[in-house]
Amino acid sequence: MNGFALRHVSHAFRGERVVPVLDDVSLEAEAGTFVSIVGPSGCGKSTLLRILAGLLTPETGEAEVAGRNAAGHPGLAAFMPQKDLLLPWRRALANATLGAEIAGVSRRQAREEALALFEPFGLAGFERAWPAQLSGGMRQRLALLRTFLTPGGTLLLDEPFGALDAITRREMQAWLQEVWLRHGRTVLFVTHDVEEALLLSDRVAVMSPRPGRIATVVDAPFARPRRSEIVTEAAFVARKAALLAALDDAMRMGEGAHPPAGRAPGHPLG
Numbered sequence: 001m002n003g004f005a006l007r008h009v010s011h012a013f014r015g016e017r018v019v020p021v022l023d024d025v026s027l028e029a030e031a032g033t034f035v036s037i038v039g040p041s042g043c044g045k046s047t048l049l050r051i052l053a054g055l056l057t058p059e060t061g062e063a064e065v066a067g068r069n070a071a072g073h074p075g076l077a078a079f080m081p082q083k084d085l086l087l088p089w090r091r092a093l094a095n096a097t098l099g100a101e102i103a104g105v106s107r108r109q110a111r112e113e114a115l116a117l118f119e120p121f122g123l124a125g126f127e128r129a130w131p132a133q134l135s136g137g138m139r140q141r142l143a144l145l146r147t148f149l150t151p152g153g154t155l156l157l158d159e160p161f162g163a164l165d166a167i168t169r170r171e172m173q174a175w176l177q178e179v180w181l182r183h184g185r186t187v188l189f190v191t192h193d194v195e196e197a198l199l200l201s202d203r204v205a206v207m208s209p210r211p212g213r214i215a216t217v218v219d220a221p222f223a224r225p226r227r228s229e230i231v232t233e234a235a236f237v238a239r240k241a242a243l244l245a246a247l248d249d250a251m252r253m254g255e256g257a258h259p260p261a262g263r264a265p266g267h268p269l270g
């Protein structure tokens with residue numbers, strides 16, 4: 001099983017003051033599923049990804065990747081952090097192989113696999129470019145290429161398109177869907193963009209403000225491959241309205257209106 005599971009995960013950061021960040025989060029994905037998380041800034045999305053990446057052990061609850069406990073085991077999933085973190089002193093190819101090399105893949109094999117992906121990732125001819133010579137979209141594709149090359153079935157992508165302009169972003173969404181359909185990896189994708197989440201995902205988890213909880217999970221039952229024009233179709237628009245309403249409800253949960261224990265949070269989509 002190459003998916004992931006979070007079971008009753010709660011976490012607080014304990015410095016000068018205690019910051020409760022996650023409150024009883026459970027979320028599972030079977031192998032090959034594309035799941036998104038949307039939620040307000042600071043609700044704990046990046047913290048959840050760091051837990052699945054094995055970089056942070058939650059105070060309570062379990063995080064599993066491919067059936068193994070993620071706590072204390074970084075590298076079970078391939079993680080693309082919120083900032084692209086390309087190394088400016090390594091050329092594109094050497095940046096691409098970094099994750100695989102750290103995971104113990106031989107340099108030669110990593111280079112071979114990376115070279116084969118430069119074309120499908122829209123980077124052909126830029127193998128020897130420095131990161132500073134790449135456009136914003138190319139840098140994101142290179143960071144994604146590196147993440148794809150990192151062994152492990154599950155990809156954890158933290159707002160990979162957050163910094164891109166609308167046109168580049170649309171191109172990247174279409175392209176990510178294509179790559180995902182071809183490679184069939186499990187994806188957990190964080191975004192602030194409700195439309196992007198619905199366009200790309202099988203399911204969208206909506207989080208409440210900090211301490212983040214999963215308020216509701218919305219299905220995106222649209223046939224694939226999905227053309228970008230789908231966002232103007234009636235069924236999509238209706239789903240988007242429902243997702244926005246769920247997000248509004250989740251925001252109210254954060255204002256102290258947590259439902260009493262034992263009552264399920266509202267599921268506007270039934």
Ligand SMILES: Nc1ncnc2c1ncn2[C@@H]1O[C@H](COP(=O)(O)OP(=O)(O)OP(=O)(O)O)[C@@H](O)[C@H]1O
Binds near residue numbers: 015040045
């Ligand atoms: N290492 C840390 N030490 C203390 N507090 C932290 C740490 N990392 C995150 N936090 C706090 O935890 C909360 C959740 O942070 P997180 O980065 O997970 O939010 P997020 O949902 O990803 O937000 P954004 O959408 O802005 O990226 C924030 O209040 C943040 O200040």
Ligand SMILES: [Mg+2]
Binds near residue numbers: 082
């Ligand atoms: Mg974040």
